[in-house]
Amino acid sequence: MNRPRRILVLAPHTDDAELGAGASIAKWIEEGSDVHVCVFSTAEDSLPKGSRPTRLAEECHASLDVLGIRDDRRTVFRYPVRKLSYHRQDVLENMVQLEHEIAPEWVVIPSGSDLHQDHATIHDEALRAFKHRTVLGYELPWNHITFCASAFVTLERRNLDRKWEALTRYTSQLELGRPYFTKEFHESLAGVRGLQVKSDWAEAFELIRVVF
Numbered sequence: 242m243n244r245p246r247r248i249l250v251l252a253p254h255t256d257d258a259e260l261g262a263g264a265s266i267a268k269w270i271e272e273g274s275d276v277h278v279c280v281f282s283t284a285e286d287s288l289p290k291g292s293r294p295t296r297l298a299e300e301c302h303a304s305l306d307v308l309g310i311r312d313d314r315r316t317v318f319r320y321p322v323r324k325l326s327y328h329r330q331d332v333l334e335n336m337v338q339l340e341h342e343i344a345p346e347w348v349v350i351p352s353g354s355d356l357h358q359d360h361a362t363i364h365d366e367a368l369r370a371f372k373h374r375t376v377l378g379y380e381l382p383w384n385h386i387t388f389c390a391s392a393f394v395t396l397e398r399r400n401l402d403r404k405w406e407a408l409t410r411y412t413s414q415l416e417l418g419r420p421y422f423t424k425e426f427h428e429s430l431a432g433v434r435g436l437q438v439k440s441d442w443a444e445a446f447e448l449i450r451v452v453f
Contacts, residue, residue, distance in 0.1 A: 247274070247344065248276045248349065249339060249343055249349070249371075250350075251281070251336070251351075251363055254280065254284045255282070255283055256411050256414060259308065259404060259407045259411075261380055262444060263308060264404040267308055267309065268394060270309045271309075276314065277314045277315070277339075278310050278315050279318075280315075283301070285297065285319075286321070289413055292413060297411075300410050300411045300413060307406050307407040322359065323358060326358055326359075332363070333366045333369060336367060336369075336371070347375045347376075347377060348371040349378075350364050350449075351378060351379060351384075352380060352446075353378055353447060354378075354385050354386065360381070374450070375452045376450040380447075381421075390437065390447070391446070392446040393434060393438045395440040396442040404427060405427060431443060
């Protein structure tokens with residue numbers, strides 16, 4: 242596929258874009274694509290005790306700064322965590338507006354096999370809003386029983402390093418000791434995915450729809 246001019250990455254929560262596609266985002270920007278990120282929940286209920294409510298939103302902006310996402314290429318909504326399905330119509334209308342404003346060639350969303358209720362909502366509504374676009378699903382292994390790795394973005398070490406640098410801006414999640422918030426985990430996963438396509442490193446995606 243030709244490199245797209247505009248890519249939209251949809252994240253149910255503040256760290257999902259970076260966790261699932263952070264190194265690819267860094268590569269796409271480096272290669273000249275116009276990358277937009279939309280976050281639907283700042284997950285205020287998932288903060289360490291005593292944290293200010295805005296902490297994850299602030300960390301998200303710091304992380305997107307590292308990846309190179311321009312201020313006018315990011316949208317952060319504040320839907321309540323684990324309750325996106327209660328706001329399904331509003332979420333869909335947000336996506337339809339993004340479709341009109343951005344007209345992305347690629348849309349990158351949670352995989353269809355992601356079991357998290359918020360991720361499933363974003364996946365399902367994105368298929369409605371962007372049914373005429375190329376759609377890729379990103380991998381978050383801790384939420385999957387199965388995952389169809391049918392598309393790969395090969396990476397350079399600097400892309401992987403940029404991803405981890407972005408993730409380190411989420412100090413709240415590092416404090417909570419999330420097992421998927423380690424450099425070793427992301428390097429190991431990227432190494433496995435790279436091995437599958439004869440590359441040192443890669444991120445894998447579910448190929449949901451292709452429009453040439």
